Every structure is written in structure tokens, then in C-alpha cells.
Amino acid sequence: MASELALSARGVRMEYRDRSSDTRLVAIETMDLDVADGEFVSLLGPSGCGKSTFLKIVNGLLTATAGEIRLRRNGKGREDAMVFQDAALFPWYSVLDNVAYGLVCAGVSNAEARKRAEPLITLVGLGGFETKYPYQLSGGMQQRANLARALAVDAPILLMDEPFASLDAQTREVMQAELLRIWNAAKKTVVFVTHQIEEAVYLSDRVVVMSSRPGRILADIPIALPRPRALEVKRSAEFTAYAAQIWQLLAGQRAPAAAAPES
Amino acid sequence: MAVESAAAYRVIQPRARRSRSSLRRWYRRNERNVLGLAGLVTFFALWQVSSNLGVIDDLFFSSPAGVYLAAVREAQLPRFWRDVQYSLTEVSVGFLASFVLAVPLGLLIGWYRRVSFAFDPWLNFLNAIPRPALIPLVVLWVGLGIEMKTIIVFLGGFFSIILPTVEGVRTVDQGLLDVAHSFRASQRRLFASVVIPATVPFIATGVRLALGRLLIGVVVAELYAQTQGIGVMIARAADALDSSRMLFGVLIFTLMGVLTTELAGRIERRFQRWRPSANLDLEEGN
Numbered sequence: 001m002a003s004e005l006a007l008s009a010r011g012v013r014m015e016y017r018d019r020s021s022d023t024r025l026v027a028i029e030t031m032d033l034d035v036a037d038g039e040f041v042s043l044l045g046p047s048g049c050g051k052s053t054f055l056k057i058v059n060g061l062l063t064a065t066a067g068e069i070r071l072r073r074n075g076k077g078r079e080d081a082m083v084f085q086d087a088a089l090f091p092w093y094s095v096l097d098n099v100a101y102g103l104v105c106a107g108v109s110n111a112e113a114r115k116r117a118e119p120l121i122t123l124v125g126l127g128g129f130e131t132k133y134p135y136q137l138s139g140g141m142q143q144r145a146n147l148a149r150a151l152a153v154d155a156p157i158l159l160m161d162e163p164f165a166s167l168d169a170q171t172r173e174v175m176q177a178e179l180l181r182i183w184n185a186a187k188k189t190v191v192f193v194t195h196q197i198e199e200a201v202y203l204s205d206r207v208v209v210m211s212s213r214p215g216r217i218l219a220d221i222p223i224a225l226p227r228p229r230a231l232e233v234k235r236s237a238e239f240t241a242y243a244a245q246i247w248q249l250l251a252g253q254r255a256p257a258a259a260a261p262e263s
Numbered sequence: 264m265a266v267e268s269a270a271a272y273r274v275i276q277p278r279a280r281r282s283r284s285s286l287r288r289w290y291r292r293n294e295r296n297v298l299g300l301a302g303l304v305t306f307f308a309l310w311q312v313s314s315n316l317g318v319i320d321d322l323f324f325s326s327p328a329g330v331y332l333a334a335v336r337e338a339q340l341p342r343f344w345r346d347v348q349y350s351l352t353e354v355s356v357g358f359l360a361s362f363v364l365a366v367p368l369g370l371l372i373g374w375y376r377r378v379s380f381a382f383d384p385w386l387n388f389l390n391a392i393p394r395p396a397l398i399p400l401v402v403l404w405v406g407l408g409i410e411m412k413t414i415i416v417f418l419g420g421f422f423s424i425i426l427p428t429v430e431g432v433r434t435v436d437q438g439l440l441d442v443a444h445s446f447r448a449s450q451r452r453l454f455a456s457v458v459i460p461a462t463v464p465f466i467a468t469g470v471r472l473a474l475g476r477l478l479i480g481v482v483v484a485e486l487y488a489q490t491q492g493i494g495v496m497i498a499r500a501a502d503a504l505d506s507s508r509m510l511f512g513v514l515i516f517t518l519m520g521v522l523t524t525e526l527a528g529r530i531e532r533r534f535q536r537w538r539p540s541a542n543l544d545l546e547e548g549n
Contacts, residue, residue, distance in 0.1 A: 059445055082445045088438045092460040092537040101456070105446040133537045153446070 005072065006157055006189040007035040007058065007080075012067035014053050026214035027053050030067070033208065033217070035189055037072070037156075042192045042200035042207045044246065046253075050215030051193045055082070055159045058191070071157060077106060080157040081150040085165060087142035089134040095121065095145050096130040102153035113152075120148040123182060140171040147179070151186055160192045164199065176202055177231055184228065197250075201225075201242045202234055209249050218249055325507035330514065333507035343496070347515065350492040353409060353481055354519065357416025361473065365424035366466060372425070373432025374458060386429070390422045394476075395483045402488070412484040412492070419480040423473035424466065431465025432458055464538070467531040474523045478516055 014028040028050035035041050043051040056062040058069055059082045071079040081102065089098045096114055099121055103113035121130055124144040134142055143163055150158055164172045176199060183190060194200050200207045201223055209218045223242060225233055233239050283291070290297060307327045313319050314326030321329065337343040372379045372386070394415060401411050435458055443453045485494025493512050500508035 056441075061441055061444055078447075082442075084438065084442060084445075086438060088436075088442045090439060090442070090456065090460070093456075101442075102446040105443070105448045105452060135537070135539045 004037050005034050005070075006037045006039070007033070007072070007191065008070045009033040009054075009058070010068050012054065012057060012069060013065045014050060014057065014062070015065045028064075029214040029216040031215070031217060035157075035191060038187060038189055040183060040190045040192065040203055040205045042194055042204040043210060044194055044197065044200040044207050045210030045215065046212045046250065047195060048213045049210040050213065051210055052085070052161050054215075055161050055191065055193050059159055074156050076154070078102075078153055078155040080159055081153045081155040083143075083147050083150045083158060083160040083163045085161045085163065087134070087139070087146045087163075089142055089145055089149075091134050094131050094133060095126060095137070098134070098145055099148045099152050102149055106153060117148070117152050120151045121145075123151070123185065124148040125178065138171075139167050140175055143167065143175060144178070147182065151182070151188075157189045157191065160190060162193050162195070165194070165196075172199070173231060179203065180227075180229060197243050197246050198234065201239060201246070202229065202231075207242075207246060209246055211253055218253065219246075221246065321506065322504060323506060325510050329507035330510045333505070333511045334514075337508065337511060346491060346493050346496050349409065350481055350485070350494070350516075351519075353412045353416050353484075353492070354477055354523075357413045357480070358420050358473065358477055360413075361417045361420030361424060362470070365421045365469070366428055369425040369428025369466075370432055370454070370458065370462065373429040373462070374454075379429070386422075386426065390426065394418050394480060395487075398484060398487050407488040407490050409491075411488060412481060415480045415484040416477050419476035420473040423476050424469035427465040427469035427472070428462060431462035434465075435461045463531075463534050467527070467535075470527050470531075471524060474520065474527060478520050482516060 010032055012028060012031040012033075014026070016025045016027055017023075018025050031050075031054060033041075033054075043054065045051050053062060057064045058071070059080055061082075073079065089095075090101070093101070096117055099117040100108075100110070100113035103116055104110060108116070118130070121127060124147050126141060126144050126148065129137065129141065134145070137145065146163065150160075164175050167175060180203065190203075192200070192203060204223050207221045207223060209221065210216065211218050221242070225236075225238060225242075310319070311327050314321065314324075314329070319326070325333070368382075372382050397418065398411070398415060401414050405411050405414065439457050439461070440453070443457050448456065481492070482494045482497075485492040486498055489495055489498065493515050497509050497512035500506075500512060
């Protein structure tokens with residue numbers, strides 16, 4: 001059973017030193033999380049609950065104060081690749097060079113990296129925009145390029161940090177459906193961070209609900225909606241029930257947290 | 264329901280498009296250049312006329328025709344071309360040296376906190392020195408020759424470029440650095456793909472600033488040393504009460520300034536095609 005896990009986190013804790021007051025802030029109290037191969041798991045919680053921090057620890061951008069994370073080894077390169085919140089494309093590179101970036105960093109030659117980036121640009125629906133600069137793309141298209149860049153390094157685990165947070169409601173829905181299509185085609189394990197209940201339920205096999213700071217896991221809810229999921233699923237009774245259940249959890253969180261004295 | 268009485272509504276309609284003659288359309292497209300040129304021509308005409316009428320005394324301020332004749336005369340003198348070459352050498356060597364040293368050093372100071380701790384006090388202190396005050400000291404070191412003027416030019420350029428470069432590195436978008444780290448970019452690639460491209464607009468600002476200061480440095484240093492160069496030509500012309508030749512010298516420095524700034528602008532736009540504003544400029548220029 002354990003060999004089927006793509007990611008396993010045990011006792012991950014994150015503290016920051018707050019420079020102004022010289023106290024220690026606890027961003028993540030403690031976190032245990034297992035993600036199976038090919039699973040789509042969302043981390044859901046209010047802002048400041050440490051869900052993005054957790055993702056950055058997995059990616060190696062931050063170092064945890066305590067705990068351990070295991071990623072299943074991938075013989076041919078990186079285990080994980082990050083899809084960033086604000087697209088974070090290099091404004092001075094074309095779409096093609098942005099998507100090829102991860103490969104170039106991994107030591108692949110420029111020409112070869114571009115060749116390997118090409119099919120992913122097509123996969124995310126950006127065919128024909130290879131030579132455009134990021135400023136010439138809409139927000140949704142920038143996120144498609146951002147996703148293609150992460151897919152290009154062919155890591156089995158995708159870490160997605162609120163990638164659709166800054167998109168308008170319509171574009172966001174389109175991108176959610178697109179993500180499921182691409183996830184299905186690319187066969188990845190996804191850890192998806194979001195603060196949107198509806199987004200988490202629609203996309204995920206499991207929604208991991210986190211408390212506000214200090215972050216810890218409140219509930220781990222399997223979503224048994226059938227796949228493939230069309231956008232209409234969002235209007236089904238089961239979907240609404242899941243959303244209501246999670247909303248209750250988060251709402252129950254809010255009241256006592258507000259009453260408790262600041263520590 | 265139909266609109267019953269026209270008087271009860273204020274009607275907003277598109278402006279009627281009048282058909283224009285081709286001359287009018289040509290003018291609309293070139294209005295900026297036409298009016299700019301007209302302004303210049305008017306200015307020179309007024310200047311020439313007031314000189315002819317004696318409103319402006321030739322002794323103190325020459326006329327456009329006078330400057331032109333002085334230019335024709337000068338162009339035939341080998342001394343003039345030696346002066347031009349002399350000044351150009353000071354400017355180009357001084358500028359290149361300042362660029363080649365200021366950019367890498369600025370990148371290092373901006374990027375490495377420890378390097379910046381060590382250099383920051385010096386940068387601010389040295390930048391505060393008015394450069395011409397250093398001329399006598401530099402003369403003491405290297406004499407009155409071309410080296411002295413080149414060093415003065417270099418100092419002006421160096422600080423104009425290094426300060427914005429440092430600033431540029433310090434304001435690189437953390438999100439883009441995260442991307443580079445996330446994909447495990449080597450330190451070299453981090454600089455090539457993030458730090459340097461993000462700093463280019465700041466370096467360009469520094470270069471533009473430097474070009475202005477450079478010319479001031481040349482003029483002041485040449486006037487001080489009185490050996491060779493266009494600055495000396497201006498001083499000699501003034502001694503001889505030859506305001507035509509003087510103004511011609513000023514014109515040469517002005518042209519140097521205009522041409523180098525234009526050249527720098529072109530190179531800058533070439534490097535910044537990814538910026539929406541840079542492209543707007545290009546399209547407008549077409």
C-alpha cells in the first residue's frame with residue numbers, strides 16, 4: 001500500500017520569526033498528509049492557514065521547522081513541479097521559452113527544450129501563441145502557459161498554488177474544466193491549494209480542510225462524485241451537500257477563533 | 264414604446280465623419296513633425312532677421328548664417344578634426360569604462376547583501392562629491408592630458424549607472440525568483456534569466472543619465488586643462504571674440520548629446536521588446 005503513495009508528509013511544522021515583535025509565529029502547527037499516485041487532492045482553507053506554505057515546503061522553496069516529507073522517487077528527474085499563483089511568467093521570454101524554462105534549467109539544450117515544450121503548449125490550448133510575450137496574453141492564457149511550464153519538466157506530482165485565484169468567474173470555470181481534461185491526459189498527481197470550496201469539490205478526489213492560523217487539518221473529505229465531471233455536476237444535490245458540509249466546518253472554525261484572545 | 268416628442272430627449276449621435284482631402288489626411292498623420300519643423304524654421308528665421316537688423320549684436324551672439332560659415336571654415340582645418348577626435352575619444356573611452364565596471368559591480372552589490380553592506384557607504388559618499396571638484400586632484404595624479412579628462416568622464420558615468428543598477432537588482436520580482444529556484448536554476452542561469460533582464464530598464468535609465476553628465480564632464484575638464492578638444496576650441500573662440508565659432512563648438516557638443524541619447528534609446532528598445540510601453544513607442548515611431 002505504502003508504495004502507491006506519491007507524497008507522504010509526517011509532522012510538518014512551520015514557524016516564522018516575526019522581525020517586528022521578535023516572537024515566533026506558527027504558520028503550520030502540524031500536518032500529516034498522504035497523497036496516492038494519480039490522486040487529485042485539494043488543500044482548502046482561509047488565507048493565512050499555511051496551505052501555500054505547505055506547498056512551498058514540498059517544492060523546496062521553504063524549509064520546514066520540523067517534520068518530514070517523502071516524495072516517491074522519479075528515476076528520470078524531478079518529482080514535483082509548481083504552478084504558481086500569479087502565473088509568474090518571465091515577461092522577457094516568449095510563451096515557448098517560458099514553457100521550456102524548466103527543461104533548460106534541468107540542463108536540456110535550448111533547441112531540444114523548445115521541441116519538447118511544443119506539444120504541451122498544444123495540450124493546454126495555446127497552439128499558435130508560441131512567439132507571443134506574456135503581456136500579449138489574457139489572464140487565463142497566462143495560467144495555461146504557467147501550467148504548461150510545470151507539465152514540461154514531466155514531474156509526476158503537480159503542486160498548484162491557487163492558480164485560478166485572480167481569474168474572473170467565467171474564465172475560472174473554463175480553466176477548471178480544462179485542468180481536469182489535462183490532468184486526465186497527463187496522468188499526474190495533483191496537490192491543489194485553493195480557498196474556494198466549490199472549486200475544491202469540483203476538482204478533487206479528496207478535499208483536505210485546514211484551520212486558520214496556526215494551520216492544521218480539520219477534515220479529510222473524499223469526494224465520491226463520478227468522473228469525468230462536467231461543469232453541470234456543480235448543480236447536483238451531492239455536490240451541494242459536499243459544499244455545505246465543508247462550509248459548516250469552516251464557519252464553525254471562524255466563530256471560536258474570533259472569540260479566542262490573540263496569543 | 265416610441266419616442267413621442269423629440270424635444271423631451273437629448274439625442275447623442277456619433278460625430279459625422281467628413282471626408283477629407285488627401286493633403287489634409289497627410290497633414291493629420293504628420294502633424295507632429297510638421298509643427299515641430301515649423302517651430303524650428305521660425306526660430307532660426309527670427310534669429311537671422313534680428314541679427315541682420317542689428318537687434319542682436321554679432322559680437323556677443325552670432326547669427327545662423329555666421330555659425331554655418333564658421334562650420335564650413337572649421338571643417339577645412341586639420342586642427343578642428345583633431346579636436347573632435349580628442350573629445351570623442353574622451354567620451355567613448357570614459358563611457359565604455361564606466362559601463363563595463365558599473366554594471367557588473369552594480370549587479371553584485373544589488374544581489375549580495377554582504378557586498379552591499381561593504382560598498383553602500385562608499386557609493387553614497389563618493390556620489391555626493393561634485394565631480395569637477397576632483398579635477399585638480401586628478402591633474403595631480405595624471406597631468407593635464409587626455410587621461411585626466413577620460414577619468415573625469417568615467418567618474419560621472421560610473422555613478423550614474425551603478426546606482427540605478429543596484430536599485431534594479433534589489434527590486435527584482437520575488438515571484439520570478441521563486442520560479443527560478445523552483446526549477447532549480449543554477450546561479451548563472453538565475454542571473455541570465457531573471458536578474459539581468461529585470462535590471463535592463465534600470466541600467467538604461469542610468470545610461471541616459473550618464474550620457475548627460477558625461478558631456479558636462481568633458482566640457483569642464485577641457486576648459487580647465489586648456490590643452491585640446493572642442494572645449495578648448497570654444498574657449499579660444501571666446502578669447503578671439505568669435506561668437507560664430509564658439510556657438511559652432513557648443514553645437515557639436517549638443518549634437519554629440521543628441522546622437523548618443525538617440526543611439527542609447529534605440530539599443531534600449533531593442534532589448535525591451537517584451538515591454539508593452541517600449542512597443543508602443545516603436546509603433547508610434549513608424
